[in-house]
Every structure is written in C-alpha cells, then in structure tokens.
Amino acid sequence: MEPHGSRPARSRVGAVVAAVIALLTIGTMTAFHAQAAAGCRVTYTVSSQWTGGFTADVNVTNLGDPVTSWRLAWTFPSGQQVTQAWNATITTSGGQTTAANMSYNGSIATNASVSFGFNGSWSGSNTKPSAFTLNGTTCTGNVGPSPSPSASPSPSPSPSASPSPTPTPGNAMATVAAMQPGWNLGNTLDAIPDETAWGNPLTTQALLHHVRTQGYNSIRLPITWSNHHGPAPDYTIDTAWLNRVRQIVDWSLAEGFYVMINLHHDSWQWINGYPADNTTVMNRYKALWRQLAGAFRDHSPKLVFESINEPQFTGTSGDDQGDQIVNTFNTEFVRLVRQSGGGNATRLLVLPTLHTSGEQARMDALNATITALRDPNLAATIHFYGWWPFSVNIAGGTRYDTNVEQDLVGTFERARTTFVSRGIPVIIGEWALLSWDHTRPGIIERGEFLKYLEAVGYNARIRNLTTMVWDAGQFLNRPELKWRDQGVYEMFKASWTTRSGTASSDQVYLPRTGTITSRTLTLNLNGTTFQGLRQGTTNLTQGTDYTVSGNTLTLTASALTRLAGNRAYGVNSTIEARFSQGVPWQISIITSDTPTQSAATGTTSSFTIPTQFRGDQLATMEAKYADGSPAGPANWTSYKEFWSNFQPDYTVGAIILKPDFFAEVNDGRVTLTFHFWSGKQVTYYITKSGSTVTGSTS
Template structure:
C-alpha cells in the first residue's frame, strides 16, 4: 500500500512535504448563482501564463502544484488562470497552438482542479495585442479568435465543470465607434459561446464567463452585456467585470490621497450596479480582478497610504458580500511570494481574508502626529465602527486606561496629552509607539503615534534625467504634490490636474533624505518658466518649492 501511495504522489506531482489534496471533481451546483458563490473567494495567477512572451518573462517562477496547494490552504476556493496565447500559436491560419504550451496550460489547470479549486481559464493579453485590431482586420481577428477557442474547448471538453472558460480579458477595440465596439464584443462573446457549446462533452453545460468592454462596470457597458446574455438563453452564463477603485485614489493623483466619501460612493455605486443589472436577474457576477493599481509595490514607497488602502479592502469585501458578487484578487506578485509561498505582508493579507466574512472597524487615519517643537496636546481620531463596538486601546499588550489615557465621545476617540507624553518617550522623530484599537468583531485598527515637525527642504541643482530635493522629513510622511505655473496652468505629465501622480511624477526617498522628481515630470516642464510645487504631508504640513527647467538643466529653490 505504501508503494502504491508513493507512486500516486509521484504521478500527481505533489512536492515533498505536501499532503495530497482533496479530490477536485466535486459536484458543481445546478444553479449558476450557487456555483459562482461556491467560488468565493478567488485568486489570480497573475503575470505568469499571461506574461509575454513566456511564463517567467515578468519575473515570477513557474507555477507549481505546491503554489496551488498553498492557495487552497489559505482559504481560496477558486483560481483564475490568465493565459496569453499570442506567442504560442501560428500567426496564420489554422492558428495552431503549440502543443507544448497547451500541455503546460493543461498541467497548471489540472493541478488546480486536483486541489479542489474551481478554475477560470481565458484569453488574456491577446485582447490588446491583436483582438483590439478588429475594426481594421475583422475577418482575421475572428478567424484567429475562433480557432483558439476551438482548440482550447476541444482539449478541455472532458474536464470537470469546476473549470470555467472566460472569452477574453478586458476586451478593447481600436479606431471604432461606441456602436462598433458593442457589436464586436457581442460578436466575440456569441461566437465563443457557440464554439464551446458545440464542442460537446462537459462543455455542453460548462459555466462560461462573458466580459463587458474593458471589464468596466459602467451601466451602459453592463447593459450591453446583459443584452448579449439574455439573447443567448443559457442559464450557465456568468458576467465578469473588474474593479480597481476610483481612479484618483487607486494611483494617488488629482487629490485622491484618502479613501474619502467620493471613493466610497464610487465603490458603493459599482457594486449596486453589478447586483441590480445581473445578480438580481439570476446572472452571477465574477469580479475577475480587484485591487488598487500598482499597490502594493514592494520596490517603491506606497503610493496609497496603508490605512487608507485597508479601508478600501474592508469596504470592498463587505459590499461584494452584500451584492452577492464573487471576488478574485489580482496578484501579479505583490501579495504572495511565489518562491517562498508566504505572504509578503501577512498583516495586509489578514485584512483581505477577514473581509470575506466579517466587518472590521476603521478610523479617520492610522497615524497620530505629535509635533516635537510644541508642547504635547490631546489628539483625536474619528472611529468608523462598521457595526462593531469599541472595546479599548492596547499598547505592547497592555490595555490603556479609559479617562486617563483616552476618552471616547460618540465616535470621537481622543488620546490625552498625558498618554501621548508617555508614549512618545524621548520624542525622537518617527514612530514612537503602535497602538491597537480593538472592537467586538473583526481586526484591530493599528494606530501609529509619530513625533514629527514640518519637513525642511533645501535648494538643489540637477538635470532632467536626475534631480532630487534634499529633504529632512523629520518624521513626516509625504502625501501628494501640487504643481502649477504662474498663469494657473498645471505643471507635470498629468496636465488635467495640479495634483500629480505619486511615484510617477515624484517619489519620497526616506532612507536618503530626498524627494525625487522623475524624468517624466521634469521633461514636461515649460522651458524657462518656473513651476511652483507644494508638497503636502500627512501631518497636514505643506512646503512650497520652485523648480525651473532650462534645457536639460534644472534648479530648485525653497520658497520662503
């Protein structure tokens, strides 16, 4: 028996120390709504089989059975496997897929299925590489699209119904009117549906996932998709969209520094539209990607302040549950380290996991700034309880004393000067203490107590290829940059707003005591016309600075 078990483990490709997974061929609920609900939560194997041109081209190691075992063990119930086919089939008819590539895709899919995961398989970056050219090359695009799905459907026709097909990721069409775009996507989705259904086997009633244009959850585009789904008269269809928050908040541009009422309303409205357009009519919604654009980025400073991002993730999990939407975290590398199979930021992932089942309270901010140059005074935050009740504040495992260390009036939490004096100690710049606000359910809200003073900037010279502003941050944290000319025009690559994009136009370098102005920013400056920069910090401090480009040379001066 032991020999047979070892042989089975070897055959399945299970790594040393990894227990065999539960059987993957479980029964899929009859109702598409129930089936997609069973897929919650979901995870994307991003920047892997969708990388261009090959699986490891974008820095991730090859996917393994152990990776998918980890995903299942961490509580995910489905995995989206994006695949870019462009470089793996002949460029002309009959558009034959490279057998080795198809075998590799099947291997990864089979591993996931064997781990008991639902799997979503698609055409991914093909959308912008060649499908986007449909307006000018209609017949070739259709022939290529149809040929790929004919081959994929045939290869997987006997796979269990826990495998879903998604017609195309974020479909887009160049040089086309809105009416043409709608018609092209309906044509592709309808052809995809016909090809898969005609291929027989388990494909006869396999769940098929159909996107809106760009996978955008706007009402007109979702209405177009609802019309397509209605016309197909098929109860095994799933709508898919993506959500990366209100754009200014997602990338920290145009003043979107906080997860404010505007950002919250954008999310509330998006999930209400998903529910009302699809779920309420019996059509399940698979949110095939969610997150924040370029966040987290472990190689650069966080463009979105951490606590503000946690508020967004908590809110998204709640609204998705309320709307009956299954969510798939987009993970290109940022969350799970594919080499160690550990979460890069376990505390961050804890917030994501908690949002699947419960609400957590938050506060108006996750930092309390105590100016070093002034006497210590009381500092307040506003709690957002999200249905919980406040239990108290803790520091280093010890509970702070209500009335002496803090007070709570309604939702206003105030740290007393007495407590802050103790917590800041010798008042060195930076984080002096970390507190936990605990509640009756959900995760604690972490509050950093920070000693700071207004940062100090210095004059500088450089070039459009390399320019930094010498900065004594003095415990403060950079939030955003406002850039204008004397005539009121906006300075920088985002000329539609004075508030430029974090990490794209500017970036703090805390370790080296500098603010970097990027070549992207500097090369857009008007020659010989000074630009006035106002650096905004999370403490509320602002500092005005002036930069002037003369050819390739740049000078910067502090404005008194």
C-alpha cells in the first residue's frame, strides 16, 4: 500500500483542537464497539480425504454486528496441518490455526456468510475441530457482546489512491485448489496423427483409475484437433475422434478427477499463422471451440476448458504484439463459451500467457485481459520447466544450485503476486525438467532432480499454485501401471503436503584400492530435523558410523570401509538419511577410479571414444579450441549439451560424439574435458579434417 501524501500545515491551535476531538472520538468508538453484538456459526466439512491428506470447506456465518475484517481460529485435535488454502490466509502458531480474510472478502454483514477452504495433511486420525473463535468470540451459534478491543489497536494501512481493479471472486480459487495435484496424459491425445503415434498405448479406464489412486486430483488431457476435422467453413470435428475424447473425459470424471481439455499442438500447426491470415485462423478456432462448447455444454462443472496450449505466432513485431493476439484469442474464447449457455455459463475457463511464459510482462498482459473480462470463473496458466541450463544440462548446469532456485522462486512468486494475491487462481499446467527422460538416462543426475521436485512442490504449495506434472511416459510406465522410479514418485507425493530433507549429494565415491577416509555431506534440512542413518532395517550408530555437526554429516572411515564391501566398481551399498518428516534421502556408496580412454578414428557422422568408466558416471563435457574459445554448438559456453552433443554408453564402454556436435566444429584440434560425478576430470583431444575425425589422449 502506498501511504497518503503530506497534509497541509495547520496552526498550533488547530492541531490541539484536532487532537482533542480525535481523543474524544477514539473514546466514543471504543465504548461503542465494546457494546457491539457478536456471534457466529461455523460449518466445517471434510469434502474429500485420502491417505495422508484431505480437503476441508469452512463456512462462517456472522450473527452479530457487521465486521470489516475477520480472523477465524481453531485447534486441530489430531495435529493436522494446513498445506494449501484458498479465499483465506492460514497460519499456525503454538498449535493454533488462524484463517484471515483476503483483500476481497473481509466484510461480513449481519447474518451473511463467508467461505474458504484448504488442503491439509494428517496421520493417525483426522478428527474435526470442536471449537472456533471469530475475532476472539467463540462461535456457539448465539449472539452476545463482543470482547473489548485492545487499548491501542494497530491502524490499518491506507489503500493507495488508485488501486488496481480486482475481479469479483467466484468459485474459481476453490476449484483450482481442489485440482491440486494434477497429472498430464502427455503425448497421447495430442500426438500426431493419432493417439498411439508417439509411443504411448491406448488410454484405458485402468490407467485413469491407477493415476487417481496415486493421489492425483486432476488430469489434463492435451488434445490436438488439426488432423481430426473437416474443411472450411464448418471445420466439422470427426465424430469418431470426438467420441473418443468424450469417452476419456467421461472415464476421468467417473474416477473423480477434475478434467482439463484444450487445443494443444494446434498452437504451432496453424494457430501460429494468425498474423498472416487472421480471418481464416480465427474462423477455424471459433468453429472448433463452438463445437466443443456444444458437445460438453451439460458436462460436470469439474470439466475445465483451456483455450490454447503455449500460444505462439510467426511474423509478429515482438512479444508485445504477441500479447495482443493472445488477448484476442482468450477474449473470443471466453465470449464464445459463455454464450453457449448451460454449464458453460459458469464453467472454469483457463487462459494462458504468450508461450505460457512466467515472465512478468507476459503475466501482466494476461492479468489485464482477465481484469477487463470481469468474469469470476477464470484462471491463469503458465508452464514451468526450470532453469534452462539445468533442465537440459548445458553450460555446466548439472546441479540444483542458486540459479535454479532463484529462477523457480522468482517465477512462482511472480505468479502469486500478479494473480493469486488478486483472487485469480493459477495452474502450472505443465512442469518437469525438459531432459528427465527414461529413454535418455543420465542427463539429469537423480539426486539433483529430487531436490528440484521437492522445491517445486514446496514453493508452489506456499503460494497456492496448482501444479500439473507433464508425463509423456517418463514417470509412469503405462503398460505396466508402475512408476519407473518409485523414489521419484514418493518425492512427488511428499511434496504435496510437507517438506523433505536432502543433502549436497546422493553419492559418496570411494577408491578401488588404498585407504578409505571419512567423507562429509551437507544436509539441507528444509525445516526438518535429522533423525539418523539407516542401511535397510539397521540403524547406523552415531559417533561410530557417523557424526553430525550443525548441517555437516560425516561418514566415518570405518563405516565406509564396511559399506564398500569388496569394493567392486559401482554401487556397493545404499544408506538413507532419515528426517522428522518427508522422504528419506538415499545415499549410494560407490567405488570408482579415474576413467581411462584410448585413441580412436571415425567420421563426423560416427565417432566414439573408447572409455573405461571404472565405476564413475559422466556429468558433462567441455569443448575448446586451441585459443581457449568454446568449440561446437552453443558457442557462448564451453560446456556442451548432454545427449544432443555427446552421450555415454556404459554397456559398450564408450562416449559417443554426435553429428550435431561436429556440424558446428571447425577443422583443427579441439580439447575435450570430461567431468565425472566423482569430481574426476579426463582430457581428450580430437582433430577434425572435413568429415574425418581422429582422437587421442595426448
């Protein structure tokens, strides 16, 4: 809030008179409020519950005199914790939980009500609170005098002279909060030309049921319509395709999901041509949404429409013009759906930024659109794939470091301040890391990925952002209905309700021969407390096997010698650090020696470096010319992109240099430096002459 400007100067007499009047006024107001009637009634309902979590709806009726701000307090009898709230700010202190009004719902007239809700966590039991107080008055369902105010109440800050208009709140905030967490059926209905074209099996009821049992409350169905409709002017959607979409929507609703459908890869297939042919593109867009609005007009309100996935346009003068075009599409989408009537009159509609970007300018543009539409049932959506160098492993972005953290926190905080703080809910419609993929293992180190998952869950939760993970098969093995990495899923799940402790690494490397010495790791407690180390079902002994000093965990030489076993190359044992809450942190005890390489010859289309990894794992590769400048693609960094430029093959013992790498390498000698997760570095030299490549260790 901006403070008022300075007031005109007054004479001393005027100031004294004003002070006396103010004192009399304060006395009168205090006496008046001390006699004001107060009373309230609270209805607390657990609308859904699952293992470890629940959703509660709270309705507060003011039976006394009108209030202009409110605080509802209670104590959970079973130690439950609030993890995400909507239409209220909820805090916990000393066992008491307090919900305070938002800027738009502070006033409650006599006999009027206000509602808010939250997601919470529980263990053991989920007993409902038995007593509530509203502004200090116990809610008994009766009316009595209000408690006396404190002698020196803190003045409320004055609003700025010209506050930004805030959309009238509807149920959108509660709906979006109830959608947390969400899951994407990626590379399926959006695949081109049909459902199985990109390697995923046909969607089944069993798949949807499994995802629901794993704790997901919403499902996003990305759908590409480009190849499934007829010509202009009607652009009639293929009946078989529409029926298939309807079938999956209905199956999902029957499982209890909130369901979101959209126009997906249409964005870059034909919608992006709008600047050059706006009439044809807009007519096609309107024809598709007119048919979809009609087809789903009477479906459950748990069905949500998203206007376009990742809108993008060719031939614009820049992002400002792109913002204007997105505004045109979003505005037309809302108008068309609302005019179709039925359930669409109040259905939640989700509007993206340009590129679904989290940049401030893009969100400001969308906020202006939502404000102008003055529709309470709208939500904003952005996508989040993290700090790009980390997301694809380029430019040395191998770790979850401060760059990754700041990018994450900054994006989510911008979403909160731009939208959520103004009563506009936000859906992170897609998130993950771009290169976490079971078909390309090793690009992202597992422990660094787990830190990222933990941080995304926490930072979204404290800002009331709903997240929908992008899963194109890299997380859930759909044919087997099993998570490809159970530990990754466990971190997903824990992050919905709590924090987990991590450490500086999930790997401890030891030499194949010679004396083993102690090793240290830094604990990232994340609000937890360290509880100890365990191997399987056996607790390690503090003082003998390990010591803890502050956040430094030291594994003793004797414990590591035992854990290393016969010291064969690779993982010899796994221990886990346990914390007061969340997921245990697994630590692999690994035996390795410095990798070795040998000479090779080949071509720019086929070149491999014979490599004995000797228990180690490749983290990244640098490439430099003789003068020290970066060689190869992305010549602004010497660290090349993992997999697209180079790839380890641990089975055959080789590192493959890709044609894409050589396509941008000048003839001559290039120095390669391979960085391994043990901290070891190996230097190798290649010489390119046309399409011929030779390699050596010196």
